[in-house]
Amino acid sequence: MATEDLGKTNWSQSVGGVCIKDGKVLLARHTYGAGKGMLIIPGGYVDFGETPEETLVREYLEETGVTVKAGKLIGMRFSAKDWYAVFEAKYVKGEARSDGDENDKVVWMDIEEALTDETVPDLTKKMIRCAVTGEGFELIPYESKTPGRNLYAYLRSEK
Numbered sequence: 122m123a124t125e126d127l128g129k130t131n132w133s134q135s136v137g138g139v140c141i142k143d144g145k146v147l148l149a150r151h152t153y154g155a156g157k158g159m160l161i162i163p164g165g166y167v168d169f170g171e172t173p174e175e176t177l178v179r180e181y182l183e184e185t186g187v188t189v190k191a192g193k194l195i196g197m198r199f200s201a202k203d204w205y206a207v208f209e210a211k212y213v214k215g216e217a218r219s220d221g222d223e224n225d226k227v228v229w230m231d232i233e234e235a236l237t238d239e240t241v242p243d244l245t246k247k248m249i250r251c252a253v254t255g256e257g258f259e260l261i262p263y264e265s266k267t268p269g270r271n272l273y274a275y276l277r278s279e280k
Contacts, residue, residue: 130166133203136173137164138181138210139252140189146235146249147210147217149184149224160230160238161245162207165223172269173206185227187215193257194273196248207248209257 139162140147148160165180167173174191181189192209199205217227235241235249251257258273 129169131169132166134167134173135165135203135205136167136176136180137162137205137207137248138177138189138191139195139207139248140181140187140210140212141232141249141252142212142229144232145229146232146252147185147187147212148228148230148235148241148245149219150226150228150240152223152225156242158240159245160226160228160235160241162248163210163224163227164205164207172271174208174271177208177210181210182215184220184223185215186218186220188213191260193259195251195257198244207251209252 147163149163150160151157163181163184165176165184167176171179177191178189181187189210190213192211194206195209196207197204198207217229219225219227230238230241232249232253236246241249256275258275261272261274263272
């Protein structure tokens with residue numbers, strides 16, 4: 122990848138994150154596109170030179186004013202032309218607020234309400250359910266000769 126590509130948007134790679142705090146999930150009401158008027162999980166497109174985890178942190182801060190850390194990978198949607206990865210977004214700090222551009226409202230909504238609200242799309246509801254179960258693919262350290270590669274795997278705890 123050329124240096125001039127850094128910071129440019131990779132329109133075929135995107136991420137989202139489910140942030141749960143005190144029994145509530147953070148949702149943003151979109152102002153454009155297919156999600157206009159819908160309360161969805163924050164996220165966005167990956168920039169070249171950026172990992173999906175870095176994108177999650179950047180997009181959350183830009184869109185909601187909340188700092189998160191990427192947790193488990195809880196969902197993945199992909200096709201021959203693109204992919205969308207959804208992470209558990211662990212709350213770090215910040216007061217939720219709208220960015221006044223991509224969204225016009227950011228709210229902490231009760232999880233049960235979000236799962237029945239008509240303005241929350243099915244994909245967001247499914248990802249909230251995945252986050253609530255606590256299961257997902259965890260980041261597992263491994264040695265790679267190529268920087269920036271991460272391995273996520275699902276490990277069942279032995280009981």
